[in-house]
Amino acid sequence: MPEHLQLTNQPLISKVKNKETMRILFACLLLVMLFATGLSKLTNRQVKWLKNETPYEKFKRQHVDAKMTAKKCDAEIKNKQIYNVDNSCKKANTFILSDYEKVKAICNGHGSPHKNTCLTESKAKFSIVKCELKNNGGRKPNCQYKGKLLTNRIVVVQCGGLPVHFEKDIVTFESNNTTTGKIPMDDTSVPTNIHV
Structure with missing residues (x-):
């Protein structure tokens, strides 16, 4: 039987680990993006507040x-x-x-x-x-x-x-x-x- 058709546990475990790793990385990326968005909104609010203040x-x-x-x-x-x-x-x-x-x-x-x-x-x-x-x-x-x-x-x-x-x-x-x-x-x- 050709090698690429053989069923072994090794490639299946590797694929599962890669999927878990990808999910974790994706979750981390989402957290970083949410955090950065929050910071930019805070900074934009501060700038808007400073620009709108009276003398x-x-x-x-x-x-x-x-x-x-x-x-x-x-x-x-x-x-x-x-x-x-x-x-x-x-x-x-x-x-x-x-x-x-x-x-x-x-x-x-x-x-x-x-x-x-x-x-x-x-x-x-x-x-x-x-x-x-x-x-x-x-x-x-x-x-x-x-x-x-x-x-x-x-x-x-x-x-x-x-x-x-x-x-x-x-x-x-x-x-x-x-x-x-x-x-x-x-x-x-x-x-x-x-x-x-």
């Missing part, structure tokens, strides 16, 4: 968080999707440690004009967390920040009826509960004439 909603997302700490910079910036438009890491981002209503009030009677600009500085003082980029040239999502908690700060914002842009913070010095000086703080400011 005030963007300001709140990027700059107002009452529970923020200096140790949470990396996690919160990633979670809140705070990047430059080209997906590079922002050089710095500041979080105001307050509720939305107190920050919103800066533009509604609890702020005053900042010098000769279209900006408004808060009358109230806030604590802030300033997150500064450690890995220059970093790109989303690998941004690493060093956070600093700063207190007794006046914040300067751009208002459009509501805060829409965080400009900077100003450190204040107090003596006997009266303000004796203000120094604007940004990346280039170095106080040299501090008298306390």
